[in-house]
Amino acid sequence: MKQMNLLEELIVDNFAGGGGASTGIELATGRPVDIAINHDPDAIAMHKANHPYTTHYCESVWDVDPKKVCRGRKVGLAWFSPDCKHFSKAKGGKPVDKNIRGLAWIVLKWAGTVRPRVIILENVEEFKTWGPVRKGKPVKSRAGETFWKWKEQLESLGYCIEHRELVAADYGAPTIRKRFFLIARCDGKPIVFPEKTHAPAGSEEVKEGRKKPWRSAAEIIDWSLPCPSIFDTSAEIKEKYGIRAVRPLAENTIKRIIRGLDKFVLN
Template identity: 75%
Template sequence: MREIIVDNFAGGGGASTGIELATGRSVDIAINHDPAAIAMHRANHPETEHYCESVWDVDPRSAAAGRPIGLAWFSPDCKHFSKAKGGKPVEKKIRGLAWIVLKWAGKVRPRVIILENVEEFKTWGPVRKGRPVKSKKGQTFEQWKQQLESLGYVVESRELRACDYGAPTIRKRFFLVARRDGRPIVWPEPTHGDPESEEVKNGKLKPWRTAAEIIDWSIPCPSIFERKKPLAENTMRRIARGMQRFVIDNPTPFIVRVNHSGSNHHYTDSIDEPFKTVTSHLVKLRGTCQDGQPVTEPMPTITAGGLHVGEVRAFLLKYYGSADNGQQLDEPLHTVTTKERFGLVTVEGVDYQIVDIGMRMLEPHELFAAQGFPAKYIIDVDADGKKYPKSAQVARCGNAVPPPFAEALVRANLPEMCVGSGQALALERYKPAVG
């Protein structure tokens, strides 16, 4: 009988999508308690058998129905391990969701098991009054791992970064692979790397995909000075610092021609044309980052908590006057009260004046693209025709497994289940988000 694939905690389908890109077929079973998550999964994976119930309520033997399981994927809720939760109390019940792995391992013995979680999953230990017991950090994880090994599995774990496997985000995750078929566990070799590394310069690796690739430059970026509700002071400070660092003080700012060919160009490609837009950078509205990051790097980690990554654009015109007439470049930008003449950018010896600054939050389709989802992935409506609000789309994206992770791990450990790079089913349904 053909081996089947089971995706526990299937969510919106990130792992399932990556598995399908590797194998050329949909996962056979997807399990999640959230009706909205299952509805999105059904829209994108209609051939899958869906269980909209708690993983604890699904009997592995009944679900498998006598079929051998080649791969069981598990992505249990990570909120109560993640450092992003801060000092808030944790729930022992949610932290214990990974015990479901042992239920499947004991009852139906999947040949390969892959678990995905946050880096802090290895610190899983006892909880007292809503707080992890520091002296017993990692104790439960080791017990859980030993029980898995006692069932005949060889177990290994590593932390991987999505940008190393073709997703334009720095998201880092913990992965555990367990197998009982006598074959070695294989960790996929990175396909992408730092553009400045020797591996990339020598052509051994592709350069990391960047935030600039997934930004939809056709979307208007409204002025920060003409908002009905002014931006928070901290946001303005972050924009100001980012403008100084990534535009004014940057000898090679990233230039984009908007409403022309639609392509993105560095300044050397468009110096003879009027500059329409400079992207100064991305601004992060949460966390400790002071000035954001350039769009020439992978996207920061996308979270389910809300829209916290914004695109900032500086609009430029050729400058023919004197810098003394406007804002001094060594003054904090957030003190500027008018949008005329407050910054100069010199490119190839030509002065350009910043005449406006725009900011917008990235849209859900851009965030899904940053996670490595195919462009055709359905995110705004479920299988029953119900539309998702933007907040729900972002939450589903932040909770998702970047598909390139799953594809790389499955190709490395289950090559006998995979098809070549020209797989018919997956590529017929999905097209890459970028070229």
């Protein structure tokens, strides 16, 4: 079987922010991302600083012509991390924007024009509930309806699709953040998700030495850096550190602190 040469294909990071996804892709492939797209000048400026060998487009993803920017070269990987705020439960009861929720339709534009060999989409787990919106609220009875239509259209373009919810801690990251990942391929090769390398410290897998224990966030925090107390007022923080901080903290944040103190300190 002929070996794939990633140097002959483009790698595109749509919705590129500061460059986190691009860094992961670079670590995995051993080469920089070729094209990064974001409408926000600040995001593009940060991405340029982190990825100077990438070609940047400070435009809406809808305004970028895939054929024009790819210039006839094949696309090996197209990565998509559309805005997740209007799916996430962390948004609370605020109205959602159906246009922002619809950003994932851009995947079909790329699939239909330049046909990336591999497409990866990352989002919050609630992405699967993508459906119609009425008066700023998702219609609960039709949850997931748009997601399945979107997926069917991608399949109709010749893509095989698999998706899973992955926990970052299971792969060595010091956070238990869970995310939805969808992989689509049109090259006939199997979709392979990575094997878990870590597990909770008390699990049988760790006790038997089959997996490493989850890492703690404490491992990556520089405890020597001065940090404003959660109990200080905004004025006190400004006086002590010369920075502006929002105080008092939001009610939900305080509740999370209380739960943490109860679980990790009191009990």
